[in-house]
Amino acid sequence: MGEDDMDVNQNFDQISHYLREYQLESIFPQQLLPHLLLFRFDPGELICFQGEQADALYVLVKGKVKIYTTTAEDKTLILSFKSPLEVIGEVEYVRGMENLNTVEAVSVVWMIGVQHRWLKKYGHAHAPFLQFLLEIITKKFTLKSNSLSFNLMHPVDVRLASYLLSVSFDESDSQLRGQLGTDQLIDAAHLIGTSYRHLNRVIQQMCIDGLIERSKGYIVVKDRAGLAAMARGNIYE
Numbered sequence: 001m002g003e004d005d006m007d008v009n010q011n012f013d014q015i016s017h018y019l020r021e022y023q024l025e026s027i028f029p030q031q032l033l034p035h036l037l038l039f040r041f042d043p044g045e046l047i048c049f050q051g052e053q054a055d056a057l058y059v060l061v062k063g064k065v066k067i068y069t070t071t072a073e074d075k076t077l078i079l080s081f082k083s084p085l086e087v088i089g090e091v092e093y094v095r096g097m098e099n100l101n102t103v104e105a106v107s108v109v110w111m112i113g114v115q116h117r118w119l120k121k122y123g124h125a126h127a128p129f130l131q132f133l134l135e136i137i138t139k140k141f142t143l144k145s146n147s148l149s150f151n152l153m154h155p156v157d158v159r160l161a162s163y164l165l166s167v168s169f170d171e172s173d174s175q176l177r178g179q180l181g182t183d184q185l186i187d188a189a190h191l192i193g194t195s196y197r198h199l200n201r202v203i204q205q206m207c208i209d210g211l212i213e214r215s216k217g218y219i220v221v222k223d224r225a226g227l228a229a230m231a232r233g234n235i236y237e
Contacts, residue, residue, distance in 0.1 A: 011038050015112055018061040022085045028114075029126040035118040041105035043176075047088060050102040054092035056113045060084050063109030064170040068191055069101045077152075078191040081106065081166040081237050087136045093119060094133065106166070107173035151235050152193055157202050159192040162231040164212070164221060178221035182214065 015036050019025050028036065039058065041047055048054065050070055061084050068078045079101060088103055093116055123129045151159065167188075170176045180188070189199040203219065206212045211227055213220045221227060228234065 014038055018059075018110075018112060022059075022061065024059070024132075026128050027132045028129060029122050032114065032118055032122040032126075035114055035122075037113050039109075039111045039113050041109040041111070043105055043107055045105045045109075047103040047105060047109070047111070048099045048101075050099050052099050054089050054097070054099050054116070056115050057090060057093045057119060058088040058111040058113045060086040060088060061110050061112055062172055064106040064166070064172070065103050065109055066106050066167065066191075067101050067103050075193070076187075076190045077193050078163065078236060079151075083170070083172075083237070087133075090133050090136050094137070107170040107176050154232075154235055156192065156194045156198060157206070158231060158235065159194070160188075160199065160202050160206070161211075161227045162234045162236045163188060163192050164219065165224070165227055165231055165234055166236050168221060169224070178224065180219040182217050182219060185219075 015038050019028075039047075041063075047058065047065060060082060064081055064083050065086075065088070066078060066081050068076055070076045088111070089099070091097075092099055096116075119129075154162075164178075164180060168176055168178045168180050185199060185203075186196050189196045192199075203212065203214065207214055209226070211221070211223045211230070213222050
């Protein structure tokens, strides 16, 4: 995805605000600062697509994204939901490879982005930036070493509860009010690794239990605390 397809600007005041908020001023060398861009993504918009050549690194500073992968058998499985502070594309930058996963905005998302060519020119020998990448990559390795198989070991009701909490709530976006369109249920079934028929059975039981309600084309969360208890701390976040 190129910059011409995105809502992107060089709002240096806003970029500086986010750098201060997350204590990132020293991470990027001074020569790189003029090349930092601020990106805005709307809900459902793809930030990067699995298999495409990566050309930029992003720092998530506001909003929530979901990260999912598509297998060789064309099965799509969700890996995680991420909120700030998070880095997207660090492995791809270090290894010069295609995007490993697809990343999609759940809420309105703001990211600081910088193209690889500027990182290679000004950041490749900047120790604070390299240390930052090392910490990010090792943290992700620790958290994700067995995340896919671990998530699939949970029953579908736990996975669905976690998915509903993650996709329909974001503390930074009041427009996410605990709703999921019923037209998104087939995608939801694919993402959590179950059949549409089984998903509907679980939804029916959740409605009986008073956790959710099916109303006017939406699944509406009625008992957020109950879903959180079922999700056991939210396996996707």
